[in-house]
Amino acid sequence: MPELPDVEGFRRTLDACGRGRRIEKVHVTDRGVLRGVSERGLRGALEGRTLRAPQRHGKWLIARTDGGPALLLHFGMTGRLLCCPPRDPPQRYDRVRLDLGGGRGLRYQDQRKLQGLRLAADEAEVERALRGQGPDALSVGREEFGGLLRRRRATLKAVLMDQSALAGLGNLLVDEILWRARLSPARPANTLTDEQARALYAAMRRTLRLAVPTGRVPGRRSWLTGRRDDGDPRCPRCGTGLRRRRIAGRTTVDCPHCQPEQGR
Incomplete structure (x- = not known):
């Protein structure tokens, strides 16, 4: 089960693979991981946006973009995030793929689909989504x-x-x-x-x-x-x-x- 060290590793993957790159295309191969957003809504909000520096809080990963929308990822029991070229063949547990500029791509994979992806329109929605979380274990005093x-x-x-x-x-x-x-x-x-x-x-x-x-x-x-x-x-x-x-x-x-x- 992904815990804080795993999600911090996913944050580094997202930062190295995606920061400063444009989201060219969003592919949803399994709508079962979308929470509170449709496939069409996800594509409309993210395509054409540029990824900014990501943030982690607890087991949540926040992928912010230049225009305000943010993608919130939770990895449940079996989720993970991979960086690989868009041309790489699909894998069994691919659920959502982002094709990025510069020939890079991100893949959200999850076998059991207990959690998934949420979309926040702005910072206020990010805060509301994380409101029930306590202080982060890595930074708590x-x-x-x-x-x-x-x-x-x-x-x-x-x-x-x-x-x-x-x-x-x-x-x-x-x-x-x-x-x-x-x-x-x-x-x-x-x-x-x-x-x-x-x-x-x-x-x-x-x-x-x-x-x-x-x-x-x-x-x-x-x-x-x-x-x-x-x-x-x-x-x-x-x-x-x-x-x-x-x-x-x-x-x-x-x-x-x-x-x-x-x-x-």
Whole structure:
């Protein structure tokens, strides 16, 4: 599932491939990924426009154009953005293609089509579309982060995955961050001490700094992510067998030794 590092990678793809280039043609091969806009409306709004510097907020990618309209992309569980020449043969999960000037092209691909593309006519509509999002996990300050934890009684896993509280983190990242911070995912967020909240913030910042350059959540063997799908998964830090359970409706992997429950 694309999380903040993946979408930041898509932002770099869009910036390198599209910024300053004219959208020559919009091809919609599957209307099932269009949200609140028709194929005709999308073509009319974007064709002839020039792409500006893109922005990412959480798991959303905003592709602005010179005339005001912006394309908002969300990648759901299986989406991705590719840069390739328009003449390249179609691929199975191509949903929308943009032919750009200079012989370049962008492809939005998505197997499951759980999210998709939205069109914002101007900045006010961009703001309305993102209004329900919390601060971006890569730019949130430590005090703001600590404040949102103190206000929430839900589990740490639920709070960190709640896009209205903090935008950008998904299942793999949250498990990784909590493992690094040595905190149980089942612990209520508002029970953390100030020191634990600072440690969690530092773990989040470090995890994101390491993951973003790779454009994904790395599956390194020194990471929890690199061990969670082993046949006999063991903690990379202490060797204890990893625990798998459901918290906040999601499959959660943690180390019972490194991440003891509250009160132990």
